[in-house]
Amino acid sequence: MATLAFDLYGTLVDPIGVREQLAVALDEATAAVVAQLWRQRQLEYTFRLTAMGSYHDFNWVTRRSLADTVTALGLDVALPTQESVVAAYDHLSPLPDVGPGLKLLRQSGHRCVVLSNGTPTMIEACLNNSGLLDYIDSWISADTVRAFKPAPQVYQNAADIIGQPITEIRLVSSNPFDVIGAKAAGMMTAWVNRTGAFFETFGPAPDMVASSFGELAHLLISVERPVE
Ligand code: LAC
Numbered sequence: 001m002a003t004l005a006f007d008l009y010g011t012l013v014d015p016i017g018v019r020e021q022l023a024v025a026l027d028e029a030t031a032a033v034v035a036q037l038w039r040q041r042q043l044e045y046t047f048r049l050t051a052m053g054s055y056h057d058f059n060w061v062t063r064r065s066l067a068d069t070v071t072a073l074g075l076d077v078a079l080p081t082q083e084s085v086v087a088a089y090d091h092l093s094p095l096p097d098v099g100p101g102l103k104l105l106r107q108s109g110h111r112c113v114v115l116s117n118g119t120p121t122m123i124e125a126c127l128n129n130s131g132l133l134d135y136i137d138s139w140i141s142a143d144t145v146r147a148f149k150p151a152p153q154v155y156q157n158a159a160d161i162i163g164q165p166i167t168e169i170r171l172v173s174s175n176p177f178d179v180i181g182a183k184a185a186g187m188m189t190a191w192v193n194r195t196g197a198f199f200e201t202f203g204p205a206p207d208m209v210a211s212s213f214g215e216l217a218h219l220l221i222s223v224e225r226p227v228e
Contacts, residue, residue: 007173101213150181
């Protein structure tokens with residue numbers, strides 16, 4: 001049975017939830033915009049660092065991208081407030097369909113690991129505080145190879161740590177760039193598309209598409225049930 005490697009931010013937990021902490025310093029509409037632009041800038045910095053062959057860990061990237069987003073928008077968010085917003089990253093809420101779906105997958109014998117750009121400390125805190133740790137066998141951080149998704153070494157390193165051929169591991173993510181990157185590196189993929197978004201056309205289509213973790217569990221359990 002394939003090992004399932006789950007993306008963390010945007011797939012298991014909601015990074016846009018930080019708008020609640022941002023709303024301490026900003027009006028709600030601005031906080032929502034900053035949360036979205038921060039996330040985009042955070043990912044852009046990971047892509048650019050990796051393309052440059054340069055590395056700062058995801059905690060650094062998360063801090064710098066928040067500071068730069070706030071500055072670029074001409075907003076006044078004091079440093080202690082920025083610190084508390086970054087700290088909220090360790091307390092992001094799980095998306096509501098995740099717990100029940102993971103429970104079904106675990107019960108059906110799937111090995112469930114997290115594969116994230118987050119540092120090991122960030123991943124552990126996030127899983128612990130979200131209550132998802134009970135459903136997860138282990139976690140693997142891109143930090144080990146000092147590069148970010150979708151660099152192929154991130155996915156290959158996960159396969160090496162899991163101890164299975166990369167072709168026997170399925171990356172589950174809501175982020176199309178992650179799904180395309182995992183496929184390019186040799187993994188099977190599943191895209192969790194909760195919003196009815198379109199899938200980018202420059203990479204191969206996902207091997208599986210589910211609108212929720214409930215549907216994902218149903219699909220995986222029926223696909224991988226041994227034929228009698
Ligand atoms: C992660 C980011 C890409 O968890 O969402 O790796």
